[in-house]
Amino acid sequence: MATVTRSDIIDAAGRLFAERGYHGTSMRDLGNEVGLLGSSIYSHVNSKAEILTEVIDKGAKLFQASADAALAAPVSAPEKLELLISGHIDVVMDHANEVKTFLYESRFLAADQRAVPLEQRNTYEAAFRSVFVQGAEAGDFKRLDPVITSILTLSILNAIERWFRDDGRLDRGELTQRIVGFTKASLEKE
Amino acid sequence: MATVTRSDIIDAAGRLFAERGYHGTSMRDLGNEVGLLGSSIYSHVNSKAEILTEVIDKGAKLFQASADAALAAPVSAPEKLELLISGHIDVVMDHANEVKTFLYESRFLAADQRAVPLEQRNTYEAAFRSVFVQGAEAGDFKRLDPVITSILTLSILNAIERWFRDDGRLDRGELTQRIVGFTKASLEKE
DNA sequence: CCTACCGATCGGTAGG
DNA sequence: CCTACCGATCGGTAGG
Numbered sequence: 001m002a003t004v005t006r007s008d009i010i011d012a013a014g015r016l017f018a019e020r021g022y023h024g025t026s027m028r029d030l031g032n033e034v035g036l037l038g039s040s041i042y043s044h045v046n047s048k049a050e051i052l053t054e055v056i057d058k059g060a061k062l063f064q065a066s067a068d069a070a071l072a073a074p075v076s077a078p079e080k081l082e083l084l085i086s087g088h089i090d091v092v093m094d095h096a097n098e099v100k101t102f103l104y105e106s107r108f109l110a111a112d113q114r115a116v117p118l119e120q121r122n123t124y125e126a127a128f129r130s131v132f133v134q135g136a137e138a139g140d141f142k143r144l145d146p147v148i149t150s151i152l153t154l155s156i157l158n159a160i161e162r163w164f165r166d167d168g169r170l171d172r173g174e175l176t177q178r179i180v181g182f183t184k185a186s187l188e189k190e
Numbered sequence: 191m192a193t194v195t196r197s198d199i200i201d202a203a204g205r206l207f208a209e210r211g212y213h214g215t216s217m218r219d220l221g222n223e224v225g226l227l228g229s230s231i232y233s234h235v236n237s238k239a240e241i242l243t244e245v246i247d248k249g250a251k252l253f254q255a256s257a258d259a260a261l262a263a264p265v266s267a268p269e270k271l272e273l274l275i276s277g278h279i280d281v282v283m284d285h286a287n288e289v290k291t292f293l294y295e296s297r298f299l300a301a302d303q304r305a306v307p308l309e310q311r312n313t314y315e316a317a318f319r320s321v322f323v324q325g326a327e328a329g330d331f332k333r334l335d336p337v338i339t340s341i342l343t344l345s346i347l348n349a350i351e352r353w354f355r356d357d358g359r360l361d362r363g364e365l366t367q368r369i370v371g372f373t374k375a376s377l378e379k380e
Numbered sequence: 381c382c383t384a385c386c387g388a389t390c391g392g393t394a395g396g
Numbered sequence: 397c398c399t400a401c402c403g404a405t406c407g408g409t410a411g412g
Contacts, residue, residue: 039382048407230398
C-alpha cells in the first residue's frame with residue numbers, strides 16, 4: 001500500500017456511501033477505510049460534500065459513456081436498445097457503489113449542486129428516448145410515448161442492484177435477455 | 191394542536207426519514223416537527239431505531255392490505271393483476287413517506303431487525319407470483335418465470351415515487367393503464 | 381499526513 | 397413534557 005491518492009479516497013467513499021449512506025459515513029470512517037485519520041482526508045479534498053459530488057459524477061459519466069457507445073453503433077434501433085440495456089446492466093454490476101450513490105445519495109447534495117446530476121440523468125434518458133423514437137420511425141417499434149417508455153425501462157434497469165447477484169442461478173447474459181424481452185414485448189406491433 | 195401522540199410522532203418521522211433519511215434526521219429535528227423537545231420524544235418511544243421500525247412496518251402493512259384485497263376479489267388473474275398494480279400505485283402515492291422509508295431506509299435497521307420487513311416484502315411479492323402462475327394455468331398469460339416477472343413488475347411500481355407527480359399531465363388512472371399495458375404486453379401469448 | 385484541537389450536535393437519561 | 401445534563405462523535409482547522 002503506497003501513498004493514498006485522491007482516487008483511493010473517492011473509491012472508498014463510494015463503497016461506504018453505498019453501504020451506509022452519506023449521512024451514515026463519517027470522515028473518520030472514511031479515513032479508516034483508506035488507512036488515514038479522518039482529518040488527514042482534508043489534505044486531499046476540501047469537504048465531505050465535495051467527495052459526494054465526485055462519486056456521483058463518476059457514476060453519471062460511466063452511464064453516459066455506455067449510452068454514447070450504444071448510440072454510435074451502426075445498427076438498427078432494436079439493436080441499439082439492446083446495447084443500451086446491456087451497457088446499463090454492465091455499469092450497474094461493475095460499478096455498483098458509484099451507481100448506488102448516484103441513485104440514492106444525490107438528494108443529499110446541496111440544492112445548487114443537485115442540478116448537475118439531474119441534468120446528467122436527463123441527458124442519459126434522452127438516449128433511450130431517441131432510440132424509441134428511431135425505432136418507431138423505422139417501423140420496428142409501436143409508437144409509444146418515449147418519455148414514459150424510457151422511465152419504465154430505466155426503472156427496471158436501476159432496480160437490478162437491489163436483487164440481482166452475479167453468482168445466482170441466472171447469469172448476466174440471461175438477465176439481459178429477460179429484460180430485453182420484457183421491454184421489447186411492450187414495443188411490439190401487433 | 192392537542193397533545194402529541196405516538197402516532198403523530200410516527201407520522202412526522204415518516205415525513206423526515208423520507209426527505210432527509212434516517213441518519214439525516216435527529217431526535218431534535220423530529221421533536222421540532224411535532225412541537226416538542228428532542229428529549230421529550232423519549233416519553234413516547236424507547237429509541238430512534240424503534241421509530242424507524244414502526245414507520246417501516248406501517249408501510250409494509252399498507253402494501254399487504256392492498257395485496258390481500260386483490261387476491262380476495264372473485265375475478266380472473268388478469269383482473270387481479272390490474273388490482274395489484276392499481277393498489278400498489280395507490281399505496282405509493284397516498285403513503286409516499288412510509289413507502290420511501292420502507293424502500294430506502296430499511297437497510298439502516300440493525301441486522302436482526304431487518305428480517306421482518308424482508309419477510310413482509312417476500313410475502314407481498316408472493317401475491318404477484320401467485321397471480322402470474324394462476325394466469326398461466328388459466329391460459330391467460332404466457333408461462334414466464336413468476337419470480338423474475340414479479341421483480342420486474344415491482345421495479346416499475348416502486349420507482350413511481352421517484353418521478354410521478356399526481357398533478358402532472360398524466361393522471362393516476364392513465365399511469366395505471368400505461369403500467370398495466372407495459373406489463374401485460376410481456377405476458378401476452380402470441 | 382499527524383497532533384491537537386474547535387464548537388456544534390448526536391442519541392439518550394435522571395429527575396421532576 | 398421540560399430542565400439539565402451525559403459521554404461520544406460530528407465536520408473541519410491550525411500548525412507543523
